Amino acid sequence: MSSATSTRQADTVERLFAAGLAELREVGHEALTIRSVAARAGVSSATAYTYLASRNHLFVELFWRHLNEAPVADGTGSRAGRVQEAVRSLTTRIAEEPELAAAVTPALLGSDSDVERLRLRIGAEFAARFESALGDGAGEAVREALLLAFSGALLQAGMGLMTYDEMADRLAPVVAVIVGEE
Incomplete structure (x- = not known):
């Protein structure tokens, strides 16, 4: 894996976690979905699920x-x-x-x-x-x-x-x- 790829992946992960926290603060844990976090982070749902196994995984992380x-x-x-x-x-x-x-x-x-x-x-x-x-x-x-x-x-x-x-x-x-x- 190239340095550019790992940097891009790290950036994607950080965007997902930032979006997850923002979404959690805005809609609460019951309404939050990985799809809504992905949209907020500007990535596809499939990409989000590459890094986040579940909502529980997101919350615990x-x-x-x-x-x-x-x-x-x-x-x-x-x-x-x-x-x-x-x-x-x-x-x-x-x-x-x-x-x-x-x-x-x-x-x-x-x-x-x-x-x-x-x-x-x-x-x-x-x-x-x-x-x-x-x-x-x-x-x-x-x-x-x-x-x-x-x-x-x-x-x-x-x-x-x-x-x-x-x-x-x-x-x-x-x-x-x-x-x-x-």
């Missing part, structure tokens, strides 16, 4: 990209404080794109291989951020409990039982209990 732009906790303060800061950074980032947040919960439950691959990367990103915030000396059970609490809270927020803005506040005392700093 957009979420992954959005999540990676969340600031990383600075690593100061108590262990519980650092984890709480990591949680707040992630939840604030998620809350910044409400349509994406609404789309990603059901999308993450999808079974296609592209979603599964990204779901694992997203989980690994959460784990890495918590690991970094915990520092040395935290046991495996503490890390696992944090991930389970965070993913459970994400699911509850996705179901509308709390907002993403409320999530960090509700998780703060849970984090303190898990890391043993009540």
Whole structure:
């Protein structure tokens, strides 16, 4: 493959993701179609499906990209404080794109291989951020409990039982209990 071809493909992918986010913001996840994203990006539906396996794949990829732009906790303060800061950074980032947040919960439950691959990367990103915030000396059970609490809270927020803005506040005392700093 030539450099010009790979550059053109990368440009097409970026246009599709930009169009997907714009379409999601404009019409919401229930009305969005790959065909409408393709039209907005100025490519054929067939071209869009070359890069996007499904709407779920689009939503999860957009979420992954959005999540990676969340600031990383600075690593100061108590262990519980650092984890709480990591949680707040992630939840604030998620809350910044409400349509994406609404789309990603059901999308993450999808079974296609592209979603599964990204779901694992997203989980690994959460784990890495918590690991970094915990520092040395935290046991495996503490890390696992944090991930389970965070993913459970994400699911509850996705179901509308709390907002993403409320999530960090509700998780703060849970984090303190898990890391043993009540």
